Amino acid sequence: MSEYTKPLPTITDENREFWEGARRGKLRMQKCRDCGHIRYPISHCCPKCLSYNFEWTDLSGRGEVFSYVVFHQLYNQAFKDDVPYNVALVQLEEGPRMYSNVVGVDNDAVKVGDKVEAVFDPVTPEVTIPRFRLRQPAK
Amino acid sequence: MHPLRDKTAVVGVGASPQGKIPDATALSLAVEAFKRALDDSGLRKEQIDGLLTMPGSTSPEAALNYLRFGETVGINPRYTGSKVMGGGTAGALLHEAALAVNAGFANHVACVFGDAAATGGSRFSRASGWGDSFAIWGFMAACANSAITAARHMALYGTTSRQLGEIAVACRYHASLNPNAVMRKPITIEDHQNSRWIVKPLHLLDCCLISDGGVCVIVTTAERARDCKKPLVLISGMGQAYTTENMEREDWWYVPHQKLALADAYKMAAVGPKDIDVAQLYDNFTSSVLVWFEHGGFCKVGESGPFVEGGRIRLGGELPINTAGGNLSESYMEGWLHIVEGARQVRGECGERQVKGAEVCLVTGRGQALNCANATILRKG
Ligand SMILES: [Zn+2]
Numbered sequence A: 001m002s003e004y005t006k007p008l009p010t011i012t013d014e015n016r017e018f019w020e021g022a023r024r025g026k027l028r029m030q031k032c033r034d035c036g037h038i039r040y041p042i043s044h045c046c047p048k049c050l051s052y053n054f055e056w057t058d059l060s061g062r063g064e065v066f067s068y069v070v071f072h073q074l075y076n077q078a079f080k081d082d083v084p085y086n087v088a089l090v091q092l093e094e095g096p097r098m099y100s101n102v103v104g105v106d107n108d109a110v111k112v113g114d115k116v117e118a119v120f121d122p123v124t125p126e127v128t129i130p131r132f133r134l135r136q137p138a139k
Numbered sequence B: 001m002h003p004l005r006d007k008t009a010v011v012g013v014g015a016s017p018q019g020k021i022p023d024a025t026a027l028s029l030a031v032e033a034f035k036r037a038l039d040d041s042g043l044r045k046e047q048i049d050g051l052l053t054m055p056g057s058t059s060p061e062a063a064l065n066y067l068r069f070g071e072t073v074g075i076n077p078r079y080t081g082s083k084v085m086g087g088g089t090a091g092a093l094l095h096e097a098a099l100a101v102n103a104g105f106a107n108h109v110a111c112v113f114g115d116a117a118a119t120g121g122s123r124f125s126r127a128s129g130w131g132d133s134f135a136i137w138g139f140m141a142a143c144a145n146s147a148i149t150a151a152r153h154m155a156l157y158g159t160t161s162r163q164l165g166e167i168a169v170a171c172r173y174h175a176s177l178n179p180n181a182v183m184r185k186p187i188t189i190e191d192h193q194n195s196r197w198i199v200k201p202l203h204l205l206d207c208c209l210i211s212d213g214g215v216c217v218i219v220t221t222a223e224r225a226r227d228c229k230k231p232l233v234l235i236s237g238m239g240q241a242y243t244t245e246n247m248e249r250e251d252w253w254y255v256p257h258q259k260l261a262l263a264d265a266y267k268m269a270a271v272g273p274k275d276i277d278v279a280q281l282y283d284n285f286t287s288s289v290l291v292w293f294e295h296g297g298f299c300k301v302g303e304s305g306p307f308v309e310g311g312r313i314r315l316g317g318e319l320p321i322n323t324a325g326g327n328l329s330e331s332y333m334e335g336w337l338h339i340v341e342g343a344r345q346v347r348g349e350c351g352e353r354q355v356k357g358a359e360v361c362l363v364t365g366r367g368q369a370l371n372c373a374n375a376t377i378l379r380k381g
Helices: A016-023 B026-041 B062-073 B086-103 B142-157 B161-176 B189-194 B257-269 B286-295 B336-347
Strands: A028-032 A054-058 A062-071 A085-092 A097-100 A115-122 A128-134 B008-015 B050-054 B079-082 B109-116 B197-200 B212-221 B233-242 B278-280 B360-367 B372-380
Touching: A016 A028, A016 A054, A016 A115, A016 A128, A062 B142, A097 A128, B008 B026, B008 B086, B008 B336, B026 B062, B026 B109, B026 B212, B050 B062, B050 B086, B062 B079, B086 B109, B086 B212, B086 B233, B086 B336, B086 B360, B086 B372, B142 B197, B142 B286, B161 B189, B161 B286, B212 B336, B233 B257, B233 B336, B257 B286, B257 B360, B257 B372, B278 B336, B336 B360, B336 B372
Parallel strands: B050 B079, B050 B109, B278 B360
Antiparallel strands: A028 A054, A062 A085, A062 A115, A062 B197, A085 A097, A115 A128, B008 B212, B008 B233, B109 B212, B233 B372, B360 B372
């Protein structure tokens, strides 16, 4: 297995719960203890009520594709074997949005509005990156 | 009447040669533009007592650019500073200059920009995101943010890539009439469709250029402007607005702050979309232009795709835009040349590309990851 050379997070006290959660197969985000707002990106402060009090909460990992692009241009050499690769802006069921990738299907098979669910991609012993796959239509 | 309406004016505009300029630096290009703007205004350097600058992406001094530039041209201003808001900077500095001369902080403010992005290396491919970079998922570069807008606009409203192509083709046609434009060879919709993908759904010909160049705009009060060399170009309306919450704000992709900036500018100038004779709309990517039409009230939400068809936005059409070629084809001066062209159209000095009888010009700017927006109404004095 070749070394993973793409950008990785620097694990800090602030983001550790997010990345440890991903290692355990859970998408976790911060929930404000005062107003209940679930926020992303990670921050020490609630952007709604400015409270510093929060807890990490497990999300369902479910959401839908809010917007969707495919990178053909190589901006970072580490992605040279990946282009063309997709990036989706995912609307999570609990409210926040995040960028990620839709895996397991051709780039052309994904549309805005498609239902997705989180999957967890261990790329190094320390880091597991949350990505998404298409959800089967409800039976 | 709004107390700032028609109280200030653009009295000098200047641009250095544009494109790929051997041996140029951000500083040398800015100095050349400053000299040309001074000449255009008829002012002497000693009369410039305000200096506002935007550092280029290749300016090593970054936000201390005003000090470097001031020392180079020998100005000790009463009012100065630098601002970094990407393509939102030019308009924001123009407004700041207008406020400064109106308040008496300075009499003549030079707003200056220079960059050697083509020669010095492009810096427009960085990733956004505070803390954990979105580059972890491969999301990076200015194009990607606009591709997010384009993809969702297409999904919600049925907008097509060919409609984006209409904007690229119109801008290139206008550049073909501009001797100072970098890309002058006309293109077709088919050329646009056949150009390679950059970040799908955006093709290469949906993207602005990367250019070397400098631009300077000199602002004073309307009263003082009457003594300057060229016909009077009044700053009639100004508006700015920002969205900093890329992720938290659900409609960030639709750049909702543009609507606020435009509404403020219209209100100050007491005009509406029907009054606009010509528009210089910030075009880092073609999809950015679509959203301006909707927020500016030129068409309804979701209808900008059909709106740009049929020659409406070309010279001779109902609303000619980016008459010098814009960021897409004239030169990528991050919107600075949009102000220059706006002033020249209102003065009536654009030759072959002049919009006949143009008296009111809308100029817009936007910058960073869809974060910054501004709008200015220029009016013939
Ligand atoms: Zn809160």
